[in-house]
Each structure stands twice: as C-alpha cells, then as structure tokens.
Amino acid sequence: MKKLIFLIVFSAAVSALPPAPSDKQESVVYHNANIHVGNGQYFPNATIAFENGKITRVGYFKMAWKPTDIDLKGKHVYPGFILPVTNLGLTEIGAVKATKDDAETGLINPNIRSISAYNTDSEITPTLRFNGILLAQVTPQGGLVSGLSSIVQLDAWNWEDATVVADDALHINWPNHVQNRFDFSTFTMKKEENKEFQTQVNSIKSLFIDAKNTANSKSQSDNLKLKAVEPVFTSSRKVYVHTDNPVAIIESITFLQEAGVKNIVLVAGQGVEPVIDFLKKSDVSVIVNGVHKLPDRSDQSVDNGYITAIKLHKAGVPTALGYPSVMSGRNLAFTAGTLVGYGIEKEQALQMITSATAKVLGIDKSYGTLEAGKSATLIITEGDALDMKGNILTDAYIDGRKINLVGRQQELNKRYMEKYNL
Numbered sequence: 001m002k003k004l005i006f007l008i009v010f011s012a013a014v015s016a017l018p019p020a021p022s023d024k025q026e027s028v029v030y031h032n033a034n035i036h037v038g039n040g041q042y043f044p045n046a047t048i049a050f051e052n053g054k055i056t057r058v059g060y061f062k063m064a065w066k067p068t069d070i071d072l073k074g075k076h077v078y079p080g081f082i083l084p085v086t087n088l089g090l091t092e093i094g095a096v097k098a099t100k101d102d103a104e105t106g107l108i109n110p111n112i113r114s115i116s117a118y119n120t121d122s123e124i125t126p127t128l129r130f131n132g133i134l135l136a137q138v139t140p141q142g143g144l145v146s147g148l149s150s151i152v153q154l155d156a157w158n159w160e161d162a163t164v165v166a167d168d169a170l171h172i173n174w175p176n177h178v179q180n181r182f183d184f185s186t187f188t189m190k191k192e193e194n195k196e197f198q199t200q201v202n203s204i205k206s207l208f209i210d211a212k213n214t215a216n217s218k219s220q221s222d223n224l225k226l227k228a229v230e231p232v233f234t235s236s237r238k239v240y241v242h243t244d245n246p247v248a249i250i251e252s253i254t255f256l257q258e259a260g261v262k263n264i265v266l267v268a269g270q271g272v273e274p275v276i277d278f279l280k281k282s283d284v285s286v287i288v289n290g291v292h293k294l295p296d297r298s299d300q301s302v303d304n305g306y307i308t309a310i311k312l313h314k315a316g317v318p319t320a321l322g323y324p325s326v327m328s329g330r331n332l333a334f335t336a337g338t339l340v341g342y343g344i345e346k347e348q349a350l351q352m353i354t355s356a357t358a359k360v361l362g363i364d365k366s367y368g369t370l371e372a373g374k375s376a377t378l379i380i381t382e383g384d385a386l387d388m389k390g391n392i393l394t395d396a397y398i399d400g401r402k403i404n405l406v407g408r409q410q411e412l413n414k415r416y417m418e419k420y421n422l
Helices: 002-015 126-130 197-217 225-235 246-259 271-280 304-314 331-341 346-351 354-360 408-419
Strands: 028-036 040-051 052-061 076-079 080-087 134-138 145-153 163-173 178-183 188-193 240-241 264-268 285-289 319-320 378-381 392-397
Touching: 080 240, 080 264, 080 354, 126 134, 126 408, 134 163, 134 331, 163 225, 197 225, 197 246, 240 246, 246 264, 246 271, 264 271, 271 285, 271 304, 285 304, 285 354, 304 319, 304 331, 319 331, 319 354, 331 346
Parallel strands: 028 076, 080 134, 163 240, 240 264, 264 285, 285 319
Antiparallel strands: 028 040, 040 052, 076 378, 134 145, 145 163, 178 188, 378 392
8 A cells, every 4th residue: 555655646746747858959940030139139030040059140141941941930039038036946835844945044154055956857947938938047045145046047957957157146135224024913014123233234244344354365264154255356256135125225235345346236126216326326237026016105106116127227227127936937028028018118128038137147148139159048939928918939949959848737738628628
C-alpha cells in the first residue's frame, strides 16, 4: 500500500514538471512580420533572421525566399520581455513555508546569493513564458540588506545554465520613520512610529562605511559581508534601494552617493512623485512596481498608479516596469499596455519592459532590442502583445533556441476541451 501511494505521488509530481529546455539553436528567416524593435522603432511587413543564437538582419531587404523561410502573414515579433526584481524560482507557494527560499534569517545579509537557490523547475516559470517573459532578475527578499540578485534566462536545466549575469546587484530595504501595522481589532492597516528607525539606518550605513574602508585599505578581508559590498564602489555591482517613501528616497540615495556608490537603482511606486526632480538630478534609474495599484492617499486620483511611470518617463528619468507579485508577474506586459491607455506611445511603453529594463540591468548589449548582433531572444504573437486579446504567443526563442510554451494550464485546457468536445 505504501509503495502504491509513493508511485501515485511520484507520477503526479513528474506530470507537473515544466517542459524540458531546448538545446537546439534554430536558423530561421521570417518574412512579412510586424517587428517591434524595442527601441521605439517599428517595421511593418519586414524581415527578421537569426542563426547561431544571434540576430543577423532586421528590416527590409531584397532577398530571394528559400524553402525554409517562413511567412508570418502579419504576426508580430517582439523582444523577449524582462521581469526585474522578482522572487521567481525562489518561492513556489506563498502559504507553504517549505516552498519558500527567498529570504534569509537576520537583517544584514549582503553575501546571500539568490542564484544558488534558483529553481529552474518552478511551475510558475511556464506561466510567465507564454505571456512573453523570457528573462528575469531573481532577487532575495526581506531584512534591511537582502542580498545579491542575479539575471537569468527562463529555459535552462539548472541555475548554472540559466545565469546571464551572476550577482549583478545588492538589494537594500531602506527603513521608514513610520511603518504599517495590521490592527486585528479593526482589520485595518494603521501607521505607527518606527522606534527602531535610527538603529536600522545606522546598521545599513555602518555596513557600507566598513566595506568602503576595507576596499580603500586594499587589505585582504575574510568578512564575507564586507566582500559582497565592496564591488558597489567600483561600479561593477549596482545597489537597488527598495522604498516608496519620499523622505527615505532622498535620505538613502544621498547617503549612498556620498559614500561613493557608483550605480543606484530605485525600486518604488507612487511615492516617487514628490521627488521626481531629485531623481533626475541624481541620475538614478527607477523600476516602478505596482502600476495596477490603488492610490496611496485618499486625495489622489484612482488612476494615480497608472501614470507614475509616465511622469518619470516624461521627466527624463530612466524608467522600467516591474511587478510586485511573482504569481501574477505574467501580467507585466499588460501594465505597459495600461500606460498606453493613459497617453504614452505604444513603442515607448514597450521599451519599459524590454530595452529600458535591459539598460537598467546592464544587459542591453545582448538583450532588450531586436538588432543585428544581439541575442535572438524574442516572441511571436498573433496580435498586440501589450493587450490581453492580442498576447497570444505562437513561438518564442531564447538565444536562438525555440522553447516549449506548453505549461500546466495548457495541458488542463486541452484535457477538458477534449472531455467536453469543445
């Protein structure tokens, strides 16, 4: 009986595995495609070709068709979308602690590497891929200094194969003077003074000051935490500041720049609006999380979250879009589509999930746009990928490898369509 139960559980687990990664690089020429380059350019009824994992030509060319060439007949081609600041592959079911590996105990953990815990067999990954997300920045959570993120492509056997850039950035959660607390007596969120605020801020500052002193002394240190912070002073490792409080934004960025940190990225939401001018002067990039979020204050418009990224873009602040929940991260493209409804050009909105994100992450030499010499990481859709009705993927490629877009949802759909003869 025990053996039977084991076999049932084992077979169920095997059937739930995501599709196996592709190992074969395709050499393809597509004609009559509506090509969205990702840098603001758009080529209707154009040609795109790639081989050996690299794009060889994009645009209009006089060329004889070969038998292997494919006529896309008006379908759309986009760069693969990029999801920044996500715990994809680090957590599977939020309510099940055993499936969560996105946070370490303690408050100061700069040496924690998210990539070593990244699970390429996550069932969440296919749900992102068939909505066009092919790259992600796997990021640790929690504490004051969460650790090091890494950038991965979403079709790999293991984390080593998945890695695009290892340990690309250090993530800190700057504390606020006030904090939200859930009041069980009224079932509402209440604001209260953060009595540990100054102690928390001092802990972060001490870490960076000690790391800088160690780097300047050029002495060999066995302190793993300090060694993880040292590269931020030489521009080889970015610092991501997570806060949505205007005062905390100014305080954190000012301290980091005075300390000598070369490359700072802010992860925030509607709280950036009062400090947009400061961000522009500070030359800081911003990842906007929570486009589909209700306003923070009662005196704000209900659509305030929809236009925050647009305000940053118009002010000249480098802006990319993120999504706060990995379970719904597949909706990233639709947040960009929402911006189109509020006045930004479609190709500009596309940049916020492709080329702008690639530039913020530092991978724009290979990813983010459909240009000759860059990685053939792209998607082909029936229609507008920023719209729910048009975001129907027919094909997707990562580094020139055609990936399997079938996931558990598609299998269930097929099963019940066949059952009811639909």
